[in-house]
Amino acid sequence: MKRIRLKIAYDGTDFLGFQKLPEKRTVEGTLNEALCGLCGEDISIIGASRTDSGVHALGNVAVFDTESSIPEERFAYAINQRLPKDLRIVESEACDKLWHPRREKGIKTYEYRIYNGRIEDPLRYRFFHFCPYSLDIDAMREALSYIRGEHDFTSFANPASQILLRGESAVRTIYEAELIENGGRAFGGGRGELILRLRGDGFLYHMVRIIAGTVLSAGTGAIKPSAMEDILEKRDRTAAGMTAPAKGLCLMSIDYER
Numbered sequence: 001m002k003r004i005r006l007k008i009a010y011d012g013t014d015f016l017g018f019q020k021l022p023e024k025r026t027v028e029g030t031l032n033e034a035l036c037g038l039c040g041e042d043i044s045i046i047g048a049s050r051t052d053s054g055v056h057a058l059g060n061v062a063v064f065d066t067e068s069s070i071p072e073e074r075f076a077y078a079i080n081q082r083l084p085k086d087l088r089i090v091e092s093e094a095c096d097k098l099w100h101p102r103r104e105k106g107i108k109t110y111e112y113r114i115y116n117g118r119i120e121d122p123l124r125y126r127f128f129h130f131c132p133y134s135l136d137i138d139a140m141r142e143a144l145s146y147i148r149g150e151h152d153f154t155s156f157a158n159p160a161s162q163i164l165l166r167g168e169s170a171v172r173t174i175y176e177a178e179l180i181e182n183g184g185r186a187f188g189g190g191r192g193e194l195i196l197r198l199r200g201d202g203f204l205y206h207m208v209r210i211i212a213g214t215v216l217s218a219g220t221g222a223i224k225p226s227a228m229e230d231i232l233e234k235r236d237r238t239a240a241g242m243t244a245p246a247k248g249l250c251l252m253s254i255d256y257e258r
Helices: 027-039 072-080 137-145 207-220 227-234
Strands: 002-010 056-066 087-095 106-116 129-131 149-152 171-183 192-200 249-256
Touching (some): 002 072, 027 056, 027 072, 027 087, 056 087, 072 087, 106 207, 137 171, 137 192, 137 207, 137 227, 207 227
Parallel strands (some): 056 249, 106 129
Antiparallel strands (some): 002 087, 106 192, 106 249, 171 192
16 A cells, blocks of 8 residues: 655636535545546545635645555556546655645645736636726735734634634744736736735635735725734634635645655
8 A cells, every 4th residue: 555645736616625525526526536446446535725615726735545556656647637627636756654734734825816907807717806996006015014924813714614613723824925916918907917925834714815805905995004913913803804706716835844
């Protein structure tokens, strides 16, 4: 028996999230079915990040155990032949039999993508949150500056988060929080593509999307950038902004300590 680690990319639009659900199209369920067919074994993957419905990934991670004789590095090519076009294995490799993607210490990088223009771009529709309003980029960057470092992010978590329901700590460390102007054509004016990038040691349920929605509120002038500090201190979800739509969110990578 050997354990194989996979790096996974997918367009989350037509998946009902990562986690397997009965009679639903999910990333985990689709991968399990493909692997069972390929290896002729009953296989269930263990995923690092169970992304929500509509959320995308370029660097999610999962492992599975198999007795197959297929070389570790060839699994990616073999599995991809059995997968739909919106789901791909980027690479496969052997790992320690006890290695677990949710127990190992890792740093996750998420990007939240915003398209700022007067008219929504149909070519960006699946992967960008459309914002037609004028945005103050400096205000958005100032708002982001308050979440860098170690904080209790209760205000930026869905109250249904299992972490909160179990009374566990909502303290997380954000190592990088930046807003990148990617430009591009914007219909009828606007700033085009904006990418909010967050890199941290962990994220709570809906945390990135709530941060994105609150930073957008700073960009439109609905709140002052300095309000972010007060929102953090309140530890109250109602103090923060909207939960931005799932389609703008992408899990870019998970970097594990070697």
